[in-house]
Amino acid sequence: MEHFVIEGGYPLRGTITPVGNKNAALPLLAVALLTDEPLILHNVPDIGDVRTKLELIRRLGVEATPLGASSWKLQARAVGDRQPDEELSRRIRTAPLLAGPLLARRGYVTIPRPGGDRIGRRRLDTHFQALQALGAEIEIAADRYMLRCRELVGADIFLDEMSVTGTEQAVIAATLARGTTIIRNAASEPHVQDVCRCLNAMGARISGIGSDTLVVEGVNALHGAEYTIGPDFMEVGSFIGLAAATRSAIRIKDARPEEHRITRITFNKLGVTWEVDGNDIVVPAEQALEIQDDLHGAIPKIDDRPWPGFPTDLMSIALVVATQARGTILIHEWMFENRLFFVDRLISMGARIVLCDPHRAVVVGPSQLHGEVLTSPDIRAGMALLIAALAAQGTSIIQNIGQIDRGYERIEERLRALGARIERRS
Known part of the structure; x- marks a missing residue:
């Protein structure tokens, strides 16, 4: 030790x-699952949680290639039927952010209960309320969550709390949903803004960045991009x-x-x-x-x-x-x-x-x-x-x-x- x-x-x-901002890097690694084109991220911190998240998305089929210090090329050419690794998911609290991208990409995912800091209860209710509003069906077990949808459809969502990861979950899933999504009572931290700006660089249509109301006009597909984390x-x-x-x-x-x-x-x-x-x-x-x-x-x-x-x-x-x-x-x-x-x-x-x-x-x-x-x-x-x-x-x-x-x-x-x-x- x-x-x-x-x-x-x-x-x-x-x-x-x-x-680079840890709390922006972790959700942006999951964003790579939304497209089969390369996403290049700069200023990615070399920390334990990032290394765990990189291994998580690798096991889901993402090719993760280092491009020198603090830069990564991520490409999800094909996302098969593999589920997020249970042991890795329980090391970090942001594993649930894989739900939105995988629902949007293939329509189903099973997420283990996350780990991370033991500073108290970390609610996932906001995540699932947002995904249900977009059309997901959720089955809850003692140690995992099974999610499925035929398609994601835009909705007017009022989050029950200003959850950072709940907001990120909603906006990530909404980018490929059919129609327009309005996310009210949204979190607006600098790292949430980074996630939204990176998604826009990939072809998403998100407005209201930095405010408590985000409007996401769904698109048919996202493309590759290059983005520097703050x-x-x-x-x-x-x-x-x-x-x-x-x-x-x-x-x-x-x-x-x-x-x-x-x-x-x-x-x-x-x-x-x-x-x-x-x-x-x-x-x-x-x-x-x-x-x-x-x-x-x-x-x-x-x-x-x-x-x-x-x-x-x-x-x-x-x-x-x-x-x-x-x-x-x-x-x-x-x-x-x-x-x-x-x-x-x-x-x-x-x-x-x-x-x-x-x-x-x-x-x-x-x-x-x-x-x-x-x-x-x-x-x-x-x-x-x-x-x-x-x-x-x-x-x-x-x-x-x-x-x-x-x-x-x-x-x-x-x-x-x-x-x-x-x-x-x-």
């Missing part, structure tokens, strides 16, 4: 570039948190600052500031982290919301930064009931945190963190613990780093380039 050994307490300095929004937010917690000067290149306006508002509550230089975000060193009280001295709150609200995947990062800021703040993670359960590791490092219930934690800072033996429970908590270890005094060991590898590419190498003292050991 590989683990990280981290010597904390040293400021970092330099430039780091985010890799920077990983969560990596950018993680690196901002890393710079703040370790009092480091870090330039984040090609960060798309316009996508981080809510990140700025939220981190400002912790006293974190940065400058924008073109397409880069520049975080200065030695910031005086001070929690900004609400009006009349009320204790402030950080909570997550669907886009354009603060994303749930950055809540763990914000919580670690809060341990280094002077003052008291409430962290309210309302979306997932297990995401905050990693705070016991931070408490063992010296953080002053009261876990009120599965969704709320009160953080009182600043705390001098010290080295500890830690275990990474999920991707984002793993990165948060890594930031905490770099901010702590002494040596920390992080076990189960396969969770971090699922979402962050060669993270120890990239952090060492900034001066971090981190090693991967077996």
Whole structure:
């Protein structure tokens, strides 16, 4: 079992570039199943979840050819009757996104229950409600879902929640449906926009991109295309948190600052500031982290919301930064009931945190963190613990780093380039 050994307490300095957006790459690998022509994707992150998804689509008949670093040529010349591999599907949570493309391409698919992070229940109800509205028949078993349709037909769909993957499922399936589909209460995160723009490059007709209402005019077929995935929004937010917690000067290149306006508002509550230089975000060193009280001295709150609200995947990062800021703040993670359960590791490092219930934690800072033996429970908590270890005094060991590898590419190498003292050991 590989683990990280981290010597904390040293400021970092330099430039780091985010890799491609994980949450765009995973659905776009499934999009390749919609056409028999080549789909070339650039800026694909080399992470565990992407490697699993590549193997999943290979076993369905997709030819996946690397074109140098971070680029792939995907071609589904013929999709036979094979079903998604059960063991691989249970490693990641985006396996259900194979349903829409395979229904559109061949009219049937069996999807195993997905895996991924254990941060709470990940509803698939929105997926299946959308596919049923488009004409799919669904049989639900304890460990799998059997879907079938004669054809997909456009519909006016109101999603029961602003689900990112539910929206992607609906829009992917609707591209080849007969007629027009309207998807209301749709998610609009940057990665959802990437999926829609790539589909349009392949000949789809999707309008309303970036809003909560998508209109998809079905087409008879999609063709090949070439598309570059945008920077990983969560990596950018993680690196901002890393710079703040370790009092480091870090330039984040090609960060798309316009996508981080809510990140700025939220981190400002912790006293974190940065400058924008073109397409880069520049975080200065030695910031005086001070929690900004609400009006009349009320204790402030950080909570997550669907886009354009603060994303749930950055809540763990914000919580670690809060341990280094002077003052008291409430962290309210309302979306997932297990995401905050990693705070016991931070408490063992010296953080002053009261876990009120599965969704709320009160953080009182600043705390001098010290080295500890830690275990990474999920991707984002793993990165948060890594930031905490770099901010702590002494040596920390992080076990189960396969969770971090699922979402962050060669993270120890990239952090060492900034001066971090981190090693991967077996």
